[in-house]
Amino acid sequence: MEKYIFYVLALIMIISAIASVSSRKMLRSVVYLLFVLIGIAGIYFMADYNFLAAIQLTVYAGGIIVLIIFSVLLVHHIDMELEVAKKSKRIITALTCLIGLGVFLTTIYSHPFVETTAAVTTTTADIGFALLSTKAGGFILPFEVISILLLAVMIGAIIIAKGEDGAEDQPKETPLVKQEKSVEKKEELLENEVTV
Amino acid sequence: MIPGISITEILTLTSILFFIGIYGFITRTNLISMLISVEIIMNSTVINFVIINKYLYPELLQGVVYSIFIIAVAAAETALAVAIIINLYKQISSVDVKETETLKY
Numbered sequence: 001m002e003k004y005i006f007y008v009l010a011l012i013m014i015i016s017a018i019a020s021v022s023s024r025k026m027l028r029s030v031v032y033l034l035f036v037l038i039g040i041a042g043i044y045f046m047a048d049y050n051f052l053a054a055i056q057l058t059v060y061a062g063g064i065i066v067l068i069i070f071s072v073l074l075v076h077h078i079d080m081e082l083e084v085a086k087k088s089k090r091i092i093t094a095l096t097c098l099i100g101l102g103v104f105l106t107t108i109y110s111h112p113f114v115e116t117t118a119a120v121t122t123t124t125a126d127i128g129f130a131l132l133s134t135k136a137g138g139f140i141l142p143f144e145v146i147s148i149l150l151l152a153v154m155i156g157a158i159i160i161a162k163g164e165d166g167a168e169d170q171p172k173e174t175p176l177v178k179q180e181k182s183v184e185k186k187e188e189l190l191e192n193e194v195t196v
Numbered sequence: 197m198i199p200g201i202s203i204t205e206i207l208t209l210t211s212i213l214f215f216i217g218i219y220g221f222i223t224r225t226n227l228i229s230m231l232i233s234v235e236i237i238m239n240s241t242v243i244n245f246v247i248i249n250k251y252l253y254p255e256l257l258q259g260v261v262y263s264i265f266i267i268a269v270a271a272a273e274t275a276l277a278v279a280i281i282i283n284l285y286k287q288i289s290s291v292d293v294k295e296t297e298t299l300k301y
Contacts, residue, residue: 003200010209017213017236021220026228033232036213040239043206046198047250052260059267064235064274071278072228075285085223093222097215104211113203113252120254127264130257139261146268153272157279
């Protein structure tokens, strides 16, 4: 049973990946990428890593896809079609990729993998203890480094997307702001009159 | 491990995904499309980490922990790349690699 589910998943993933890198509509290519990512989450579920599958679904399918869709909508006209590369370039790239794939597959199929048959279920608690362990083989240092990296990236993304010079970031004089300012001035005048 | 599936089949699948991503990365000229290809490449390598951990050393956790780190770095990289692309679009009104000629000046 698992065999057929895996083959169906693999087929969906490969077809979606090819469609994602060759589709001429931008938004469709993002949606095909979403299918690939969900298929990968399915493989994690089949390999009994439920926590990783949940992370894959929330971070990739939930976060990154929405981010990419937003950027597509911000910078791209939806009905515009992407230009494709020259045919000779495409053919040469495809041939090179096929050669590389051949090298990979010969290496994989000639290497004797010693598969274990032990069925070990990794719980989320195990992963948590490994991440926060300070003993030898623990991952507390990279865990903290990743948190600092995320903080730096958050600040960096805000600064980059905001533009470099602060001059154009100041609030422009919209009619509403002008109105508020004039109202404030009137109030000040009124107060002055009252005190006088 | 997945019953009835050997490790070589999954590695074959991830290799195919990897080279599809490389093909897209080379042939596409749009920055967002290249970002999508990089996501495919990165995800196929993450499956490799997880599957090798599961099939060869199921009592260890290194592969799982490293894949979590890779996912975190990939999310950070995507956020930063999207910020750069939007900033670039504000400056040159295009996200095509052919028209991206200057870094700052």
